[in-house]
Structures are given as structure tokens and as C-alpha cells.
Amino acid sequence: MLMGRINIPVVCCDAGDVLAEDIFNQKGVLLAVKNTVMNHYIKKKLLEFGINDVWLYQPAGLFVHEAKASKKEKVEKNYKKAVFIVKKFLSQICSGGTIDYGLVNEISNTILEVIYEPGSIAQCLSELKHSDEYTYTHCVNVAFYSMLIAKWLKTPDSLTQEVIQAGLLHDIGKTKVSKEILNKKEKLTSAEWKIIKKHSQYGYEMIKDIPGISQGVLTGVLQHHERMDGSGYPGKLSGDNIGLHAKIIAVADVYDAMTQNRVYKRKVSPFESFRMFLTSGICSFDTHVLGVFLKHLPAYYIGERARLNNGLQGEIVYIPPHDVIYPIVQIGSNFLDLSKDEQLKVVDIMG
Template identity: 45%
Template structure:
């Protein structure tokens, strides 16, 4: 897409930043792909930014509503396709590589509608077909990270496959155990943990899946400090795909309703990543995810614990757990342990 350098005074709501806007001190003020609104434009003017790079003809106001219905329908079809593939595995049948590749390509084709999909996922309620939707979501989030790491298209398709297939080993585990409400016993948890190796074994029987995909399925629960499973591998012993899928997996799990646990908001997930997550996840991959993913939450409607509904108008890249919310004509900065707090996305 063509990029243009324009005066901040010529920016319009809906324009999309094409290059990171950097302060004199090297801080990112507005990340690439951020959709501009009146608050952000005013802020850039106030701090002395004179020009920015935007994508030509990038205003998304009309395109959002035009695309949303089509993309949501496509997402649901992809979840159904994953369910069909996984059910074949659960029944002891073989599945065709071309089915997985088609699913990966379907997810890849949503690159130009990232905001639509992310906001839809934030609004989803319930946990029907969680295993299958989770697999699609992890493929989607993995793609988002890989894209910002400047992976080639062919590698992105492989990475999406790794994300979609990361939990395929769970098809060999009793569904009643997978959906158990309440705390697992130590023995039950050890059984759950075998899904990584079971998934690797399923893929290892096919020559179509590269070693990076197979290792991501095997190692997506490994952590850089050695606290993960199944092998306790550390930093350099964990492949790039596995490091990416690990972050996508945990983020989606935390922000989804599950049979045994309610979802948290994206900002609560960010908080975890920026505290305990710094010692367990690859920090370079994590930073790429957090800074770039957070820009796609701008414009979302949120329910506050005061009962009010507001709109996210800005997320400071260096304070991503403290979004700026507009409620009517008032702007509020959300801070930890102080009211108001975001309860949910609407």
C-alpha cells in the first residue's frame, strides 16, 4: 500500500499511521497501523509533531462496516473447518495437509482486516467450541506477530499452521478432562501436559510439515527460564515459531471464556506479560506483540465498572496498560487499582 508523508494538520480521523512516530528521545508515540482519531491528532500537534506517514486512501470508517459481516462469516467458517479436521484426528483418521494449508491461507487473507477480527474476538461471549476457536485465534495472533517481525509470506503461512495445530494433541485426550470445571489433580495435569508430545507425534508422521512447525507444536509450553514443558528447554533451545506461538496461546487463553475460568481484559493480560512474563517469554517477541497489538484496540467500545460505556481513543506505547478512554466529552486514563476500570468490551 502506498505511503504518504502529510502534515499533522492535514490528518483525518480514520487515517492509518504507516511508520512509527518517534519522539526526540526515541520513544514511540504512535505505532504503525494505529488508526488516528481526533484525540491522537490533537496530542501529536500539542507535542510538536509536524508530519507523519500514513497509508494512502487508508480511511477505514466506511470499509469497516462494509467488511465486518463478510470477515466474521469467514472466521466462523474457518473455526468450523478446524473442528472438522480435529474431529478426524480424534476419530483416529488421517487428515490432508491441503486442508490445513487452506485454513492457514484463509487466516492469512484476513491481514487487511486485523482490526475487525480483533474487535470481534474481544466481544465474543461463551466458550462453545473453545478448542477450535482458540486454535484459529492462536494462528491469527501468531500471524500478527510474524508480520511485525517481517517474516516472508511463506514463513507466515507456516507460522499460522503452527498456531492452528499447536493443541492438536488434545484430540488424543479425554474431552471430559479437557473441559473439567475446577482444579485439576496433579495426575490430571500431567495427562494434559502430554498433548504437546502427542501433537508432535501426529505431525511427525507427515512429510508436509516442516521441522519448525513440528517443534512449535512440541515446545509451545516451553519457557525461556526453563520452567516450561515437556523438556524444560531454555531460551536458545526454543525455536522462533514456538516462542511466538507461546505468547499467542497464553494471550488468547487469558482473554477467552473457558469452562473453568472467566476471561480477563487485554490490559490485564498485558500487565501479566510485563511482570511475570518478562522472565518466561522472549522479550523481543513479546515487545513486538504488545506494542503493535495494542494499537488495534483503539476505537473499541468498553464497559466500565461505573456502568458507563466509553471508547478507547489512545494507548500510550510505553504505558500500554493505561489506555485513554473517552466517556462523553471526558477523557479518562485507566490506571491499576483505581476506579474506573474496564470490565469488558462491548
């Protein structure tokens, strides 16, 4: 567990130290976000920008690596438990049973237990993705990502809990859609696409009469495919007519869908997803929600192994907060700045 903060000279920082605050240069440009794990490349860059001292979290004890491994194990345990319960939950529904909201609460509490371990969550979600279990893992992943976004937005605890539940339930309406359509590898016909687009309405109808369910959860499920520019469904809502729960889930849903293999589409790297959000998707998603997501999540890919489209593999040593599409990748003794060669790109995070 990280406890307390300490201000030390950058020259005294070690690889593995964790920043306790955002770091800006003299012009106000964000260089590194809070919770970034220091490495030698980042240390060198901070010194080059004239950053002489930084605030770090002070580890409570000497066994930092053991504590980090323990956190990851906890997240993985809770993740697998959540997936297991989701399987049970959806199996009951598909068999004609009623929705057990007690199971939804159990899953959301399991997820909420690890809210203060975003680094381990990001690593876990990157590694534990299996296309043959997409139906189950996607619900859980969206709940995890939605929780992190709510945390970064500093929402009240009650809203965070609701966002987790809405994330878990956002695609429940797909249980009313045939597997032939859901798993079709070819392009959907217009008639099939119309059926798919009914799933958010189906989901809302399935849960609206559950005793004790909040309006926020209902809105999140119903509106998670609405878009800020009015191009979404089912109501073609826009702007402030879309609830915050739905705005959060929309980002989490699309990000996870893009970065997971599905039966009809191969995944893309997180960086290609970031590119979509910042280009074609910039008008579709709430700018504040998206901005918080793109500020915080990318930093957790620093230290991960990446495979480039030229077949080479290396370690991501830095992701500029102002340009998250282009990481710095170390291959051997060379540092590749992907913003300098747009023909190169990360195609996979190796885990």
C-alpha cells in the same frame, strides 16, 4: 485498500485517518505506532508534543467507511470458514480417522488471505468468541495471532505459513485427553495436570510422520509450552533452545486463552493480559517476540467500547505505546487516564 502515503499537517488530519509510520517525540519516546487510526484526542496530543506533520496512508477512493466494512466482512467470512473446517478436521480425528493435512493447508490459506488486515482481524477475534466453541475457536485464534506476530517480525512468507499451521495444530494432542479432564471446572489434581501436560508430546507424535510437514511446524507443536526461563514443558527447554515458531505460538496461545471465556475460568481484558506479560510473564516469553506483539496489537483497540470495573462504559481513545496497561477512556466529555487511578480498570471490550 490503502494505497500510497501522503505527508500532511496534523491540524489537517481527520478522525479515521491511518498513520503510515511510527510517531516519536523529540526525546525519542514512541507516541503512536504505524497503523493507528487517528481521532481527535490523538490529534490534540500530537500537537501538544510539537508534532506538526505526519505521514498517512492515502485511501484509494472516496468510500473509506465502505471499504473498512468490506474488509471486516472478508475477515469474518474467512474466520467462520476456518472454524467450520477445524470442526470437520477435529471431528474426523476424534472419530478415529487419520489427519487430513490437506484440510490444514486449506485452513492456513484461508487465514493467510487476510494477513494485510490486522485491524479487522483484531476486531473480529475480540467479537467472535464463544466459550461453548472454545476448542475450535482457540485453534483458529492462535493461528491468526501467530500470523500477525510473524508478520510484525517480518519473517519470510514460508515461515509465516508454517506458524499458521503450527498454531492450528498446537493443541491437537488434547484429542488424546479425556473431555472430563479438559472440561473440569474444579482445580485439577496433580495426576490430571500431568496428563494435560502430555498434550504437546501427544500432538507431536500424531503429526511427525505426515509427509511434507516441516520441522518448524513440528517444533511449534512440541515446544509451545516451553518457557524462556526453563519453567515450561515437556522438555524444560530455555532460551535459544526453543524454536521461533514455538516462541511465537506461546505468546499467541496465552493471550487468546486469557481473553476468552473457558468452562473453568472467566476471561480477562486485553489490558490485564498485557499486565501479566509485562510483570509475572516477562521472564517466560521471548522479549523480542513479546515486544513486537505489545507494540502493535494494543493500538487496534483504540476506538473500541470498553466497560470499566465501576460499571461505566466509554470509548478507548488512546493507548500509550510505552504503557499499554493503561488506556485513555472517554466517557461523555471526560477523559479518564487509567494510569492516574489504578483502582479503575477495563474489564471488558464491548465490541
